Amino acid sequence: MENMKITVAGVGAIGGLLAAMLGRKYEDRITLIARGEHAKALREKGLTMESEFYGDSFMKPAAVAEKGEEIPVQDLVLICCKNYSLDQLSEQIRPCIGPDTIVMPVMNGVEPGDRVREKFPEAICIDALIYTITAKASDHSVKQSGPYTHMFIGSKLKDERHTEAAKKVHELFKSVGFDARYSDDIMSEIWQKFILNCGFNVITARYLTNTGGVRRNSEWAKDFHELMKEAEAVGRMEGVNIPEGTAEKKYEYCMENQKDDATSSLKRDVEAGRQAELDAFLGAVIRKAGKYGIEVPYSEKYHRELSGMIDAYMA
Structure with a gap:
């Protein structure tokens, strides 16, 4: 995990929550992908999270980019968007994804993992889901409510490359105090x-x-x-x-x-x-x-x- 370059693509409720948690320890390695006023606010003000479960925090990312071509190839890319935005966001981030990049969608539904594997067949695409009550506020901060927020991480593909990648991301989130749970049957x-x-x-x-x-x-x-x-x-x-x-x-x-x-x-x-x-x-x-x-x-x-x-x- 040392010097791992991390990108969070889609900094809404879930992306904001995950970025804020990782930012507690790794903010100097994190790039946020956002556009327009949202990107401007993140550059100027950073990202604030209010959390009933984890406590409040603030992070200033290493960079805020609008396109993947603005940053080097990343080690880990978290895709946190609505399903209807996945095609557009995938093209936006494509230049920063290489053959050794771990790509993990944290999205609703049962199809995102397969869709991401189709879009980035050369990358290491793993799977996740999250249970949380989190919303993005009008000032671009995020607010987590309630006595829980946890995420399952694993890989539908069972080869060593994907399994080890899933375990690595699991350990990354555990290292910042996030309730991450590795699953052999994601x-x-x-x-x-x-x-x-x-x-x-x-x-x-x-x-x-x-x-x-x-x-x-x-x-x-x-x-x-x-x-x-x-x-x-x-x-x-x-x-x-x-x-x-x-x-x-x-x-x-x-x-x-x-x-x-x-x-x-x-x-x-x-x-x-x-x-x-x-x-x-x-x-x-x-x-x-x-x-x-x-x-x-x-x-x-x-x-x-x-x-x-x-x-x-x-x-």
Whole structure:
């Protein structure tokens, strides 16, 4: 990890959180990729994080670049963007990725790892997922809320090169006090979160509600459960090692333990009239279900209805 050149591409909520944590020890090695006013603010003011779990911190990156061609080839590139921005961001950072660069997307859904491997076949592309409640503020700072934030790191590809890279990045995050967890079966962890997202994110976005609202409406609660069961069934057909009863356990946890005011990024994006990651959730379920000949009526219904809402709110 000594002298490792690190780039965080996409400095929104997740990218800002990870950059701020790494910056506690390695700020002189970190480049942030951002554009326009965001880039200007990061250059002038640095990056501030308020965190209930980790405590507040401030970091001044070694550089803020708008394109990969402005910096040398990097040792580690974290891609932290919405799924719909991945194609554009990948071209933006391509010049700073070489054959020995470790590339790790920290994004929603089950497809980013494979998409990144297709875009950078010469690089070492590993996998990750994060559990956190973090938002980017209007002043470009980030705010983490709640009593947890942890990340799973691993590699879908099991050769020594990728496995060792995943372990190296895991140790990097551990070295700054971040709750990083190495997984030998990262796709199982990714799918377990995906199953939850396909239910909770979708149902809260469709009805612009929170956990309390779902609890009080038996029809919404039933649909929430069914959406997760469909995603779990598709994951099993993919050959993913999903623990028995995953959808059931996540449903029970949300309905019994989650705070009433808990909501989702998908709900916030739909409500604000922004682009939303519906395709990363239900679009992926429907595509994969079609490949295996599985019927997913709840996913199709909610995909259709939410697509109409997103179009209307963005108009």
